[in-house]
Amino acid sequence: MLIASYNPAGMGDNLVVLTQQATAYTFAQQENVVQFINKNEEVIGYNFINISQSLDLTGVNGQVFLSEEQVATLNELIAAAGFASTLTVDQTPKFVVGYVESSEPHPDSDHLQVTTTVIDNDERVQIVSGSPNMSQGIKVVVAKIGAMMPSGLIIWPGALRGVESNGMIVSGRELQLPNAPQVPGALILPEDFAPVGTPFDAKSAAAQSLFE
Structure with missing residues (x-):
């Protein structure tokens, strides 16, 4: 599962990506990448700060349907920030x-x-x-x-x-x-x-x- 949203007016230049639901979590930040972890120490998502430096999301306001190329770019940002996990493309209709x-x-x-x-x-x-x-x-x-x-x-x-x-x-x-x-x-x-x-x-x- 991969749910991404971008709301520049409400949340600034930040792309939020969730991979599963969680009611409680902690987070760790490295550079412009914030990793969210649930109580079972599973990665449940990321916040990519200043995402327009890496992805062109012009005109987007709400859910983002990420392409394989865009997910690859996010994985490069995750790796560069020193985190080990990766995101998987999800293009199934919701x-x-x-x-x-x-x-x-x-x-x-x-x-x-x-x-x-x-x-x-x-x-x-x-x-x-x-x-x-x-x-x-x-x-x-x-x-x-x-x-x-x-x-x-x-x-x-x-x-x-x-x-x-x-x-x-x-x-x-x-x-x-x-x-x-x-x-x-x-x-x-x-x-x-x-x-x-x-x-x-x-x-x-x-x-x-x-x-x-």
Whole structure:
């Protein structure tokens, strides 16, 4: 997993890269590279200070999808700073067209649904959803583990009221699509939108016109 973000207005000229979730960490800084380490002494990410000296991120504000060449540059910075670990390229899609194969009431909630949802590579994941329009047999957009929402929220494995949830079935509002209803509710895609497992690009013409 490799999640990178760059927000020059809010955080200055710093590229933040995460490789896993952690609620507690320590850090060590060498030159312009800060390494984050969790309580198990595993590297969970880096902060690259003054990153524009090494990467051209002009016009970027939010998530950065790093190429192999860019990751190689970051690994050179890590090595030059004296750290031993390296980053691995992750170009797997994090937003995909999904299909809700089943939807059952949550055992400890009157508004949550526990779904089995098909994503890419015919994989089935359990996702707990609070969408009032959730039901079996609908085509949806799934934010997989490691996805970064437009708001900056990162999707990690979790649980809702004791039930495991791996991903998020998202709304048009959460994807910040034009004219999306500003109320809770999963984005239900037209049956002919795209095959299940297809990467979903919120900036594509097809996505931008969903609420026209």
